[in-house]
Amino acid sequence: MVDYSLLPNEGVLLKNESVWHPIGKRNGNIGELILTNLNLIYLKKSAFGGIKEVLKFPLNQIKIIDDNVQVIISKSSGNFCQMELFFINSHEVFIFNSLIKKQVLRWADKISELLTGHEANIDPSERNTIPGFGIATDLLKNTIGTFKEALKEKENVTNRCISCGAPLSGIKGEVKKCKYCGVKQTLK
Ligand SMILES: [Zn+2]
Incomplete structure (x- = not known):
């Protein structure tokens, strides 16, 4: 031994x-x-x-x-x-x-x-697939942003990327490319 x-x-x-x-x-x-x-x-x-x-x-x-x-x-x-x-x-x-x-x-x-x-x-998409790890703070920031924006005319939304789950913010109906995985999607 x-x-x-x-x-x-x-x-x-x-x-x-x-x-x-x-x-x-x-x-x-x-x-x-x-x-x-x-x-x-x-x-x-x-x-x-x-x-x-x-x-x-x-x-x-x-x-x-x-x-x-x-x-x-x-x-x-x-x-x-x-x-x-x-x-x-x-x-x-x-x-x-x-x-x-x-x-x-x-x-x-x-x-x-x-x-x-x-x-x-580490590739953000790798890190962000874990709930409560890094992504949580981003998501929170975006959510607060969304509340403020909601008071204005255009409807701002924060979706989760359909592919990697990263937060995706923008105007409802807008086609956006995920900055983490590159998948294009329409914001809902
Ligand atoms: Zn993505």
């Missing part, structure tokens, strides 16, 4: 016990993913639950382009949420045993905050 120890100045920020890191053999066991202020640590588990191998990915090896951490949130073939990270020398995929994107976004944001001081640069 392998053990892992943290450096004196290293602290655990996030932990998830059911993450699959597909490398080599396709059918590995689910392992544990740990984010510290210095490293992303993956504990490969044996069939009996013991730690078989410790993989360390230093955060300072993650690529940052134009002040954005190179991270992608996507779906695995089994529809699970996965985080792809681009390191200087490798491309690592971590598949979370979860269908909830918000959980994985939290990891991407935390990693990004550590390295750049701001949340991850």
Whole structure:
């Protein structure tokens, strides 16, 4: 059994016990993913639950382009949420045993905050499919705007995009293109 120890100045920020890191053999066991202020640590588990191998990915090896951490949130073939990270020398995929994107976004944001001081640069349409995540404040602003505008002659409306669910504001009957996914639609 392998053990892992943290450096004196290293602290655990996030932990998830059911993450699959597909490398080599396709059918590995689910392992544990740990984010510290210095490293992303993956504990490969044996069939009996013991730690078989410790993989360390230093955060300072993650690529940052134009002040954005190179991270992608996507779906695995089994529809699970996965985080792809681009390191200087490798491309690592971590598949979370979860269908909830918000959980994985939290990891991407935390990693990004550590390295750049701001949340991850995730495609807004990806981020906005999660209720209560980012979109809520936009929607609220637009709703308040709509109330004020409603007192005027033209009827301003805020719809949800038929394709991606992002808020879409304008005048009723107007054909508008969603700025997130590009789908054209008539405002109702
Ligand atoms: Zn859209």
